[in-house]
Amino acid sequence: MGSRRYQVRGLCRDCRRRSGLRGRAGGIHRGDGIVGSATGGFSQRGFSLIEIILVVVLIGGIVAFAATRILGGGDRAKYNLARAQVQTLAEKVGQFEMDTGSLPASLGQLVTQPGVVGWLGPYAKESELKDPWNTPYEYRVPGDGQPFDIISYGADRKPGGDSVNADIRNE
Numbered sequence: 545m546g547s548r549r550y551q552v553r554g555l556c557r558d559c560r561r562r563s564g565l566r567g568r569a570g571g572i573h574r575g576d577g578i579v580g581s582a583t584g585g586f587s588q589r590g591f592s593l594i595e596i597i598l599v600v601v602l603i604g605g606i607v608a609f610a611a612t613r614i615l616g617g618g619d620r621a622k623y624n625l626a627r628a629q630v631q632t633l634a635e636k637v638g639q640f641e642m643d644t645g646s647l648p649a650s651l652g653q654l655v656t657q658p659g660v661v662g663w664l665g666p667y668a669k670e671s672e673l674k675d676p677w678n679t680p681y682e683y684r685v686p687g688d689g690q691p692f693d694i695i696s697y698g699a700d701r702k703p704g705g706d707s708v709n710a711d712i713r714n715e
Contacts, residue, residue, distance in 0.1 A: 619699050619708040622676035626696045626712050629672065633681060633694050634714035636667040647692055651683045675712075677701060690714075 633651065640648050644662040648654060654668040674680050675696040687693030693713055700709040 623698065623708045623710075623712070626675045626677075626698070629675065630681065630694050630696060630712050630714050633668065633672065634692075637683075637692060637694070640665070640667050641691075647685050648683075649685070651681060651694075687714075 633654075636654055637648060637651075640654060640663075643664045644660045646660065648658065651668070651673050655666050655670050655673070657663050657665065677696075677699060679697065679701050682693075682695040682697075684693040684695070685691070696712040697703055698705055698709045698711060702709070703711060705711065
């Protein structure tokens with residue numbers, strides 16, 4: 545098998561006739577009918593300003609969407625934490641009642657001894673008496689349809705609301 549050689553001199557007569565070129569102008573002739581340009585046949589093209597702006601806007605949109613999902617998750621996490629803390633406090637109030645025979649007058653009695661017989665506490669720490677938004681839990685005796693209520697008003701710290709602003713009560 546022989547190797548193919550490029551003709552550096554220019555186009556052959558047939559190729560000049562087919563391409564419409566006169567003289568020796570044109571590309572390199574390989575002898576197999578394929579003509580390449582002297583620059584290698586590649587055209588260089590950059591990005592236009594509109595393409596760059598479009599990419600930047602798309603990336604900005606993706607980052608904004610991701611940031612909203614990530615930062616918005618903080619309030620949902622606090623809401624779920626408050627739900628768990630309300631149930632834990634309710635269990636601690638139940639433990640207080642089992643030990644002393646009565647419900648505490650306030651949540652503070654879970655932390656410091658109120659002077660009742662049978663108190664085996666502390667049942668809670670002072671920091672556990674505030675919700676994740678640093679608002680004290682509301683404690684009511686008697687509760688609505690149950691012996692006591694422990695309530696967190698959610699992210700807005702007001703009664704009512706929905707989503708992360710909804711009230712959280714012990715069950």
